[in-house]
Amino acid sequence: xxxxxxxxxxxxxxxxxxxxxxxxxxxxxxxxxxxxxxxxxxxxxxxxxxxxxxxxxxxxxxxxxxxxxxxxxxxxxxxxxxxxxxxxxxxxxxxxxxxxxxxxxxxxxxxxxxxxxxxxxxxxxxxxxxxxxxxxxxxxxxxxxxxxxxxxxxxxxxxxxxxxxxxxxxxxxxxxxxxxxxxxxxxxxxxxxxxxxxxxxxxxxxxxxxxxxxxxxxxxxxxxxxxxxxxxxxxxxxxxxxxxxxxxxxxxxxxxxxxxxxxxxxxxxxxxxxxxxxxxxxxxxxxxxxxxxxxxxxxxxxxxxxxxxxxxxxxxxxxxxxxxxxxxxxxxxxxxxxxxxxxxxxxxxxxxxxxxxxxxxxxxxxxxxxxxxxxxxxxxxxxxxxxxxxxxxxxxxxxxxxxxxxxxxxxxxxxxxxxxxxxxxxxxxxxxxxxxxxxxxxxxxxxxxxxxxxxxxxxxxxxxxxxxxxxxxx
Numbered sequence: 001x002x003x004x005x006x007x008x009x010x011x012x013x014x015x016x017x018x019x020x021x022x023x024x025x026x027x028x029x030x031x032x033x034x035x036x037x038x039x040x041x042x043x044x045x046x047x048x049x050x051x052x053x054x055x056x057x058x059x060x061x062x063x064x065x066x067x068x069x070x071x072x073x074x075x076x077x078x079x080x081x082x083x084x085x086x087x088x089x090x091x092x093x094x095x096x097x098x099x100x101x102x103x104x105x106x107x108x109x110x111x112x113x114x115x116x117x118x119x120x121x122x123x124x125x126x127x128x129x130x131x132x133x134x135x136x137x138x139x140x141x142x143x144x145x146x147x148x149x150x151x152x153x154x155x156x157x158x159x160x161x162x163x164x165x166x167x168x169x170x171x172x173x174x175x176x177x178x179x180x181x182x183x184x185x186x187x188x189x190x191x192x193x194x195x196x197x198x199x200x201x202x203x204x205x206x207x208x209x210x211x212x213x214x215x216x217x218x219x220x221x222x223x224x225x226x227x228x229x230x231x232x233x234x235x236x237x238x239x240x241x242x243x244x245x246x247x248x249x250x251x252x253x254x255x256x257x258x259x260x261x262x263x264x265x266x267x268x269x270x271x272x273x274x275x276x277x278x279x280x281x282x283x284x285x286x287x288x289x290x291x292x293x294x295x296x297x298x299x300x301x302x303x304x305x306x307x308x309x310x311x312x313x314x315x316x317x318x319x320x321x322x323x324x325x326x327x328x329x330x331x332x333x334x335x336x337x338x339x340x341x342x343x344x345x346x347x348x349x350x351x352x353x354x355x356x357x358x359x360x361x362x363x364x365x366x367x368x369x370x371x372x373x374x375x376x377x378x379x380x381x382x383x384x385x386x387x388x389x390x391x392x393x394x395x396x397x398x399x400x401x402x403x404x405x406x407x408x409x410x411x412x413x414x415x416x417x418x419x420x421x422x423x424x425x426x427x428x429x430x431x432x433x434x435x436x437x438x439x440x441x442x443x444x445x446x447x448x449x450x451x452x453x454x455x456x457x458x459x460x461x462x463x464x465x466x467x468x469x470x471x472x473x474x
């Protein structure tokens with residue numbers, strides 16, 4: 001019974017955010033090193049969804065799955081979740097053995113979009129980029145052996161001071177029987193020799209998901225819920241329904257739920273028992289994510305708070321594109337002082353850019369190529385609201401030479417350009433030109449009809465379909 005209560009508490013906090021977090025920064029910036037077990041898959045999905053955790057990079061290493069196949073799995077997952085810009089690297093060192101568990105190797109991450117391993121990026125290149133360009137202290141999470149972190153810090157000890165904490169999922173009480181230890185005992189001994197503190201989450205002792213929790217996850221009816229349920233439904237394997245590496249997320253969000261015991265530089269964690277099951281389920285399924293607003297408690301999702309024409313598109317738009325895009329478009333329209341086409345396009349573009357990099361507000365630097373004259377310049381308002389890259393913060397500048405519905409986005413020394421596809425730009429131009437010809441720009445009828453067009457584009461145009469994204473050299 002104790003394990004069931006403990007598990008139910010753990011699940012709850014995997015899905016809710018810490019309400020006392022900084023108003024715009026997450027509490028945790030993390031690098032994840034994974035050997036691509038099923039529990040790793042769940043943890044990575046949950047971390048990508050958490051507003052209080054920023055995933056800076058994911059490294060794959062040998063273990064449950066070999067590093068090369070694991071790299072492709074992670075890239076496919078990031079593509080499927082639209083986080084293509086999160087840095088990914090592979091540790092191809094052979095000191096750690098790859099058992100290539102058939103169940104884990106055959107399990108699909110995302111949509112399995114590619115099997116091309118010709119462009120694998122080495123983990124050292126990824127880690128160098130992150131440590132050179134991230135100003136925050138970083139938590140290094142090890143879900144397999146300690147091979148990656150041990151080898152990297154031996155070669156690059158200058159970055160030791162940029163690491164806030166090293167986490168490892170392993171059963172310290174039965175260390176020599178733990179898979180993550182046996183995968184590479186030499187790396188464990190080597191890391192201990194570096195005299196760097198190591199925090200171990202005793203993941204192997206937590207237990208299993210019960211049928212009630214699995215059914216509730218199935219009924220979430222979201223992409224996250226679908227992915228979690230898929231991994232929990234794999235037959236004939238212990239790890240498909242067991243809590244292991246997910247304990248990392250609970251520790252990051254609620255460290256007070258763990259007891260600590262120290263042995264030299266090792267900090268061993270143990271989860272406390274919890275029994276308030278009803279409150280946990282309520283929090284799990286009915287608590288909204290932490291608000292990103294600064295004055296309002298949140299952006300209303302009550303249709304009665306909106307004008308009738310906005311009410312008409314509200315339900316389907318939120319269902320298709322999410323609350324984040326909805327809130328951004330609402331705030332953009334209030335700032336812009338009318339419901340305009342290119343301001344909405346700019347809002348969608350900024351949300352897509354943040355999503356691409358897995359970045360938060362105020363973390364991107366933008367160069368807008370839309371100029372300072374309408375209609376393209378209206379893009380700039382949507383870009384500022386959606387990313388927090390405002391003129392006041394000095395995070396956005398405007399290039400007046402091209403005057404295109406296009407912007408460049410910079411993050412962790414990466415650069416992409418996002419452009420409205422020509423077919424959509426031409427459609428907008430044709431519709432607006434016809435209205436201006438018939439009614440004139442000073443006519444109230446003209447602006448009423450522009451509003452209708454903007455509402456239609458807001459509802460019908462997906463941010464995943466209307467833009468071209470190009471990776472550029474920085």
